[in-house]
Amino acid sequence: MTRYLITSALPYINGVKHLGNLVGSMLPADVYSRYRRARGDETLFICATDEHGTPAELAALEAGQDVATYCTEQHDIQKRLGEGFELSWDYFGRSSSQQNLELTQHLARVLWKNGHLEVRTTKQVYSHAEKRFLPDRYVIGTCPHCGYDRARGDQCENCTRVLDPTDLIDPRSALSGSKEIEIRDSAHLFLKQSSFVEPLRKWIDSHDRDWPNLVLSIARKWLDEGLNDRGITRDLEWGVPVPDDIGDGKLKGKVFYVWFDAPIEYIGATKELTDSRGLPDSEWQKWWRPENAKDVTYLEFMAKDNVPFHTVGFPITVMGSGENWKLVDRIKGFNWLTYYGGKFSTSQKRGVFMNTALDLLPADYWRWWLMANAPESADSSFTWEHFAAVVNKDLADVLGNFVNRVTKFTVSRFDGKVPGEGEYGDEEKALIAELDKRVTQYAAYLEDIEYRKALAELRAIWVAGNEYLTKAAPWTHVKTDRVKAAVGVRMGLNLVHLFGHLSWPVIPTAAKKIHEAIQPAPAIIPWPDKPMAKFLDQLEPGQAISPPDVLFAKITDEQLAEWKTRFGGE
């Protein structure tokens, strides 16, 4: 049987993530992981914080903390928020872990031995005020092309030309404004990516049919433009140190570039997991070393900005090692979620962030809207109006109200027990036939990782329940034909039970409550892996049920107005 290795792009450490970050990687990975587990597949869902790099150092500086402490705190915050969103990680690691350090150094060593790395001297901007090297973007000055006086060292935001920091007129530090900067020579390790174009293209072409267009076109764009060799070290203190035996001692005190060590943390976090349980190395290797992982399908979830690093950078690391490491099998890429058509922005505090989202509403509300409107084929836009309308209609009216009306009616007219009288007739058979089709279709969409379509199908399944109930109308029959009413109620309760199962990967908390209205719920609510005729006729007559509290309170006009004001709608 296939085992599933699932990774979510690593959220960066510099603060709480927004809904765009969530929907682009962590949440879809979670829904898929839950679906696999529901089907009984052995599944490993790995995520971690991405902790290295200049922004982490700067964020720590701003917070008045040393960077290690800052990262520890932020990691805990992100972990807690992820759990608040019911992200079912098997492990949420840290790219600053010892395990990742060792793996990163190991892979760099074999790349060095295999001749895929070389030392080159580059010109770097050094700032005396900060006593540090500055990444290009943290040097600002006047653009030599258009005269814009706040052009960044990597690109002028005004005329969009790509720049080198040495091009800037009157350069200064973006951090302090200090003009005491100089260009220094600095030795760095370069990964000779250019020699991997052919194997990469072959590999990418082999996924022509099973990768989304978005992913293929981004990957090919990079290959088509010609792969430049890429610096994989930086003049920073915070990061994985370059070992002394690489680069003939010219790289003392440098660290690997965050993009080199971050994907390796997928493996690192797996080892963190097995180490934390005192398991031998063979346990993490059974996911990552193909000789032990022939039955593993590896899926990566990420937003489109991450695609180059997962289709080019990381695969080169793995291929160039000459060792057998698991390469990704399927990549699911996402476009951007926008906030009223504009960018979600961490620095400008524009949009909705994971912490505030959970303060307003339970995770399931967000999970439903985000997955039902996932930016799969194009960017999609979050607006409070749309969010409230969708959540109220789909969750409160269509699903929540269905569960409520069936269970309440059972209590008021059937003593709160599953009625056993009567046999299923034509209406029930028609419903069963429809649901056999729809459940199969829903599963097919989840297998394809087509979330918009999958959730539309799930919603259609809920609607089918409402349609059936209207036709069965037990509230009418109960007055004249108790047996007929009993059939409708029994089917209604079986439908509630079904909805609890089918909804679990997407809205786990509500699904659990729905399941518990009928009977105690297991930790993993399994997929209804049998024909609907059986599944919808399985509740024992006489079994007691208990209506849940209101599953989804509606978002009121007042709340909507308040949130729009508070978060700046439009």
Place this chain on the structure above:
RNA sequence: GGCAGCGUAGCUCAGCGGUAGAGCAGGGGAAUCAUAAUCCCUUGGUCGGGGGUUCAAAUCCCUCCGCUGCUACCA
């Protein structure tokens, strides 16, 4: 500038060579078990503009316009 994606009903989107679709919103009706929720019926689009290929184009090609993103040391 280059590259990529997108432009289909008021809104959010599906369809991607064979008589224009879904959900929401709007209109009408039914029902009254239920969080006034539900169910049925229904209005609504010359598929961004123009040109071409084809028996046939929203769907393929060219071109123009518009929006978004990327452009390699932010991640």
